[in-house]
Amino acid sequence: MIRIALVDDEVEQLEQFHQYLAQYQEERQVEVEAVDFPDGDEFLEHYQTPFDIVLMDVQMRFLDGMTTAERLREIDPAVIIIFITNMPQYAIRGYAVDALDYVLKPLSYFAFAQRLDRARQRLNKRERHYITLQVRGGVQKLDVMQIHYVESQKHDLLFHTSGEVYTTRGTMKSAETLLADYPFFRCNKCYLVNLEHVDSIRENEAMVEGTPLVVSRGRRNDFMTALAAYVGSAM
Numbered sequence: 001m002i003r004i005a006l007v008d009d010e011v012e013q014l015e016q017f018h019q020y021l022a023q024y025q026e027e028r029q030v031e032v033e034a035v036d037f038p039d040g041d042e043f044l045e046h047y048q049t050p051f052d053i054v055l056m057d058v059q060m061r062f063l064d065g066m067t068t069a070e071r072l073r074e075i076d077p078a079v080i081i082i083f084i085t086n087m088p089q090y091a092i093r094g095y096a097v098d099a100l101d102y103v104l105k106p107l108s109y110f111a112f113a114q115r116l117d118r119a120r121q122r123l124n125k126r127e128r129h130y131i132t133l134q135v136r137g138g139v140q141k142l143d144v145m146q147i148h149y150v151e152s153q154k155h156d157l158l159f160h161t162s163g164e165v166y167t168t169r170g171t172m173k174s175a176e177t178l179l180a181d182y183p184f185f186r187c188n189k190c191y192l193v194n195l196e197h198v199d200s201i202r203e204n205e206a207m208v209e210g211t212p213l214v215v216s217r218g219r220r221n222d223f224m225t226a227l228a229a230y231v232g233s234a235m
Contacts (some may be wrong), residue, residue, distance in 0.1 A: 002120070004031060007037045007056040007068065008084065013107075017055065020112045027113070030120070040068030044113065047072070051079055054117050058085040058102075077146075077162055080119045090166065115181050131178060134170040140166050148209045150175045150192040162209070185226045188216040193223075195230040 006086055014036050025032050035051075037043035040063030043056075056073070058065040069081055083102040100119055103111050129144045134156045142159060150172075151158040157170040175192050176184070183195040187206050191213045197206040201224065206213050 001122070002032050002053065003051045003141050004032055004034045005037060005043060005051040005055060005056075006034055007040060007053045007060070007065065009039050009057065009060045013057065013084070016107060020107075020109050023109060024113055024116060026167055028117075039063060040065060040071075044071055044075075045161065047075065052074055052123055053080045053082065053116070055084060058087065073098070078123060082115050082119065088185045095168060100182050129182065133166055135166055135168055140168075142166065144179065145194070147179075147194055148197045148211070149194060150179070150184070152190050152192075160211075183226075183230050184225055187219055187223050188214050195227050198227055201227070 004021070006014055008014050014198070018034065021032050021034055024030070037046070039060050040056075043054075043209065044063075054069075054070065056065045060068075062106070065083060065085075069083075072079065072081070077098075078102075081099040083099055084107060085102055086104065100122065101115050130141050131144055131226055133140045146161050148160045148162065151160060152172040152175070155169060156167050157172070157175050159166040159171060162190040172186070172189065172192060176186065179192065184192050185195060186192050193206060193213060194207055197209045200208065201207070201215070204215050204217070204220070206215050206223070
């Protein structure tokens with residue numbers, strides 16, 4: 001079951017979404033539950049049960065899609081966002097809220113199905129895996145894909161996530177072993193980076209969820225190769 005939020009203030013567009021979803025379910029043999037929201041305010045107000053995918057118009061009354069997405073990211077950093085717009089320049093702004101894609105109006109079924117296929121591929125890669133860390137006062141269970149990067153400081157490892165930093169005893173070698181089955185790669189002797197959270201590469205820095213991390217000269221080519229392979233596999 002895939003849960004999809006349809007956020008659009010045009011009744012005709014919502015009807016078209018449902019027509020396309022019915023066709024998509026029949027062709028792909030998947031089950032979809034779709035919930036309509038007429039504007040961004042109502043969507044955020046009633047956002048209690050998480051969705052897998054959000055299809056959202058950029059231009060809406062009261063609260064536009066981009067502002068809605070920014071607020072959504074504060075409560076759900078993982079949900080897949082696909083923008084619907086007749087203004088392609090919004091695609092660039094979509095990177096700021098980690099939007100998967102955008103679809104231009106008038107919306108064709110081919111483009112709609114193509115974006116949903118891509119979203120499903122990302123969902124399939126999101127099977128959740130956990131690790132357990134020994135921290136001061138007890139143990140901490142972490143979702144692997146919520147770890148942005150691991151930092152080595154003397155005899156400690158700092159696991160950076162969107163909410164907190166968790167500290168445990170260990171070496172970078174032990175962190176690499178612990179996370180060997182997941183898309184992590186060392187960019188220098190101090191940082192082990194989750195490739196899912198790399199926003200950009202600029203000269204000798206990797207931007208990881210807004211934090212610049214130095215990429216050493218000796219590791220840059222291998223790091224870029226690993227990142228390209230990971231991004232390509234997610235397409």
